[in-house]
Every structure is written in C-alpha cells, then in structure tokens.
Amino acid sequence: MHADLESYEAKCDVIRDRVRGVATGYATGTYIWGDGGIGKSWIVFDELNQLRKSYHVCNSRLTARGLFDRLAEFPNDIHVIEDLEGMSREGSSLLRSALWTTSSGQPRPIVWQTAKHSLSVDFTGGIIFTANRSLADCPELRAVRDRIPHLHFCPSPAEVKAALRQLANNGHEDLPAVDCHECLDHLFDQAEKTSKRISLRSAVGAWQDRRQWRDGLSSLDWRDLVDGRLEETVLLPTRTRDGRLEFLREKAIAIDALKIGCKAKIDLFKEQTGHGKSTFYERLREAGLN
DSSP, rough: HHHHHHHOOOOOOHHHHHHHHHTSSSEEHHHHHHSSSSHHHHHHHHHHHTTTTTEEEEEEOHHHHHHHHHHHHHHTTTEEEOOTTTTTTHHHHHHHHHHSSSSSOEEEEEEEEEESOEEEEEEESSSEEEEOOOOOGGGGGGTTTTTOOOOOOOOOHHEEEEEEHHTTOOTTBOEEEEEOHHHHHHHHHHHHHHHOOOOHHHHHHHHHHHHHHHHOOOOSSSHHHHHHHHTTTOOOOOSSSSSSHHHHHHHHHHHTTTTTTTHHHHHHOOOOOOOOHHHHHHHHHHTTTO
C-alpha cells in the first residue's frame, strides 16, 4: 500500500510540475487526459490554488466565439478547459494561435475575423486542458498536440485505492475517518466482485451515501445505496431496512458501557455489537460524549 501511494503521488508530481510551468509562464499550456474520476482536475486546481494563481474554468459547451471572448476578457490569466473534445475547427485555430510562441512571456496575437469585423487580443496567459480522450483521437485538435505537453495520467487500480485510503484518513465533511474507511472496504469488495472500476467519484459518492443513511434520510442500508451506485441500476435491497436503528442502538450501548471499567466497557460493546474499539469511541463522539 505504501509503495502504491508513493507511485501515485510521483505521477501526480509530474502533473503538478506541468501545471506550475503554465502558471509561471514557462509553458503556454498542457493537456492532461485519462479516465474520469482519477483526480486530474483535482490535482490541477489544488496546484493552482497553492500557487495562488488567478484562473478561470470552463467545463461545459464552449463555442469558438465563446473561447475568443473568454481569452479576450482575461488575456493574462490561466484558463482551465475541461472536456475539450467537442471543440470546432474554428476553435482549434484560435487555440493554435494562443498556444504557440518561441519566447516565454511573448504576447500571442489571437484574431477573430468575420466579413464585417476584426477583433484581436494579445494573449499572455496559459491554458490547461483536462479530458478523457487523447488528442490523437480528436482530429480537429491534433495540430495543438505539438505546441504543448500532452500527458496520459493513468494510475493503476492499486494506486487509486492507496490514494483513496490516504484521502479517507482526513474524513469527508463531517464523516469521520473510521466511517470513510469502512465505506472503502465495502466499495473495494463490491468493485472486485462486479469488475467495476474504482474512482475518486465513486468513493465520494459512497461517503455521501453513508452520511445520508447516518442522518436518517434513507430507508435502505448505506451499503445498498453504494451497491446501486456502483452497478448503475436499481437493485433489490439485500439488507434489512432497520440499519439506522442498529446504528442508534450501537450508540446507546456505547453510552451504557461508559458506566463500567475502561477495558470492560470496550469488551461489552464488542460483545453486543460485534464492533471494536475505534467504532466504540466513534459512537461516543457522535453522541457528544467523547
């Protein structure tokens, strides 16, 4: 697990270096592609935030004119464009102008020409792309490929799991680390049984399912919610609908166990619930007693 986390972070460092190069003017842009939900955008945004760089995000449909207007409005800033695959040939021409230079810091003229009007802007900012497809699979954008670094971010399943374990150590919103790891245990087990791919999105979704169940807003057990999310279909519940009641019962047992000796209270909790020390103290914390 430790080796997998180190290799994942080393791959992330490659992306961070490329983002830093764009943010500090050593490169005009970079293109990062790979499967969805593996942390591409998160790494980009985290690095830009650490550098305290001004940036603008476009993650929906972007026309050629929309691209020109955005670059013209913020010609000195960093632009993050997600899922560029639908860009037109006109947009590709603008990108070629925005990304090509032989000298760092040199303004790059971008021109929008119509029959009646000619608009231009000197662009000195940078453009970072994140996508699920290689530029080689986007014919209209292949000319961009030799202007900027083109990186395939492809962490192994073991590396993704290690990264998620590391993330779970910090908890998720108000969900404590112990519950985050319990969710991952179930998610990983189910993914292996069903040959589904694990991603950051599926983990965050599982944690949100656990929070919904914990707050009494689900008639199903949280594991049934996670299973349905992973399978992407409506599944018949495989567990009892009183999982929330069991959760509350564990809290009550933990509170009662406080009345006896230190080790004995944990032994009593384990005997009556099947859970150990970490869950015991977590239930006390949730009850406001620890």
